[in-house]
Amino acid sequence: MTSPTERRRRGRAARERVPRSAHGPWIPAADRPDPLAVLARQAEDRLADLGPIRYGRMADSPFAFLRGAAAVMAADLAAVPDTGITVQLCGDAHLLNFGVYASPERALLFDVNDFDETYPGPFEWDVKRLAASVAVAARDNGHDEERVRRAAFTAANGYAVAMRHLAELGELDVWYARIDTADILPLVRKQGRRKRVEANLDKARRRTSLQAFGKLTEKGEDGRRRIISDPPLIQGLPEDELRQVGKVYGDYRATLSEDRRVLLDRFQLADVARKVVGVGSVGTRCFILLLSGRDERDPLFLQLKEAGRSVLEEHLPAGRPSAEAPVVHGGRRVVTGQHLMQAASDIFLGWTTGPAGRHFYGRQLRDMKGSADVAAMTPAGLRQYADLCGRTLARAHARSGDRLTVAGYLGRSDTFAEAIADFAVSYADRTEVDHAALLAAIDDHTLTAQRGV
Template identity: 45%
Template sequence: MRKANAGNIPATRASGFGDGYESIEERRAAGKALRDATPRAAHGGWKAPDKRRDPIDLLRESNKGRIPQLIPVRFGRMAQSPFAFYRGSAALMAADLASTPATGVRVQACGDAHLMNFGGFATPERNIFFDINDFDETLPAPWEWDVKRLAASMVIAARHLGLPESAAARAATDCVCSYRERMTDYASMRTLDVWYDRIDLDRVLKVMPTKQEMERVTQRVEQARRKSLPESLFPRLVEHSGSAPKIKDEPPLIFHPTDKQAPGVASGYADALERYRKSLPEHVRTLFDRFHFFDLAIKVVGVGSVGTYCALGLFMAADDDPIFLQIKEARKSVLEPYAGKSLHLNEGERVVAGQRLMQSASDIFLGWTRGENGRDYYFRQLRDAKISVILEDWDAAILREYGKLCAWALGRAHARSGDAAKIAGYMGSKTTFDTAVCEFAVEYADQNLQDYRAFISAIRDGRLPAASEM
């Protein structure tokens, strides 16, 4: 019997194996046909809907269930700049994106694809990959939403750096162009080749604009490797109380929870940890069983996550053999009101499943649980050579190259879960889509600035609490 492949399976069959099969050319054509209902130029520009929700009301709603004393810290971080506000207000943009044109093609979306949610990390094989690194809001949703949030972040970041408006627009356009061109490449690749594709350190270095920037990236990687070593982390995060190691309190950012904040402390969170253990693959479970739980403390992280129940867990296999696991509360995705409910009953499982689907390689300790307080959580290693960008000293060239790198990672992630040929067919080979989304990004950056000013006014009027961390 002759083997079938993409080149010789008929496009249609009367019945049996292959029902529903469409060739790459047919899927591209189907994507192109979507332009009739949703022209590419329709993605251009932004105008707030007449019944747009008050951003202050949405921010208040997003505080529901957060630790009350950390809400001022959250708003204090968001108040630092329009860019910090953008990072912490994914719920606002999710509501706005729901009113914009979409083709109807869905992918596993990141949900918060701004440029600071991309970066480097160590794989289980100890290689350094570049990829999306935040999946708290992941959910199946229109692919355009991620692209637009990323493009708008490029404009807002450029303004944060004091770059000219022309540089901001070019950075956004180059970013979208990179997404379109990478998606075209993925549309032509074999399915397994898309799945196995990686953006490793060598590929990152090749796109750096200067030798100096290549050297700086290499230095950052080595620095991140050193900082994630146990001999570096352990003395900075741990003190000894009697003979037992204990995580150091550094309020308000690191502190041990009360029984009310974290039910289960008396039992060492035995039930929640057992549920986490069962979420791990069998071979990782065997590894995890070598470690014993010693301590847990709430640890404030990020901007958008401030006030949620995020913690740091200390586990030991021997006196000189620790691991730190970051335990993050998983709430409902900000996309859910507009894209539909998650199929997962546990929000931590939603995050883990989305991360494994979108990322080229994921942390071996990635797993989920439900606490005795009814909240859902997911686990991952703390740091593990995680490399986040330092935006402040960038020029226009570095911003553009980094944006293209983020768009590459986003395109690869979308191609794993979505129909790359259909998306590529819709965008086409011309710059029509790039120009439209750039126009949207510039005008949405203006909306973000307007919302930020309203946010600052609400803080000054005492309608929203904000506090410095000092």
């Protein structure tokens, strides 16, 4: 068994390959792929009628563009040397992919909450995406450049401080570590900000299947509850697609543990609809399923979402196709990554293969899920939130990777965090240029965008 000292030494040795300061100011590669071409290639396997919605949402702001451009950033990160210190990556660790949700014990936890792009890779890729999202969000909020950089530094420093602490803990202590929202409130010192946080948490507690039932369904002429059609965001399915989704649902059920199957079998499938979700995910196939339990006031909403290849896969050795390598099931990849990174996960998390061999994963549509209002954050509030996200990301990485090796690489100084802050500012500059290119393409009708949807 490798000693803690040797594991830390491995991390320090990685500095010879990629010094910590080398993560600093980022200059686009001379052969950098056209970001709009990357997005167009990604859209080739998506529902064409939803493409304009995706571009419309990404056009809203540089931060919205960054959210939808995980594939663009993956290519940018792959173009520079990496540490080779592997963890389970979120793959899309921007600020709005952290949030609150209910644990199986009904505690309200704060954690990473989006795993569509999860994949094993160099730990710093997630840190860079998080810090870049902080810098872009700070600029969108009108913060001055000193505060923009300081907020990005805070995210990276929060990660480093937490990882150094986690490196001192035992294996079970790390595995059981979690961030309960009850632990967050005492950290919010200003009364006004604390009230906003409490209001957001109360809102999340109300986001349940019962709340969705009242908002998303109506009673039909036959007296049965149906999902309300709201094209193009929510649409009913023709009979042939309903049958296909019914089969997909049955196969998904089979991937759950026996106790979860017993619980799920107490519900009956009542209706299915297609739903548009997110920013970067727009165009992927996604269905919401209404199930009824004891009676119609005992609903359960599930979501079956398409899971293709992670945007990271083509850039990492483990994901490059070969004759010997089996195809990674996208749904299972998402479920496994979520279980590895989250302190506690949805009890109905499972995967399945759908029509035409497409991969899906399933989970509850709403289970006290909520996210922060980043656009309303003051400089102080954004720094505090950036620190929380950095610490949360470190805990997620520590569950799957060698935290002592990561801590050994980070060391005790601020060198890594300072370099990441420089990177974040440089990448924010490029994101603004890429966003402007998207707007220009929309204006000259090279791309079609549907705004405000």
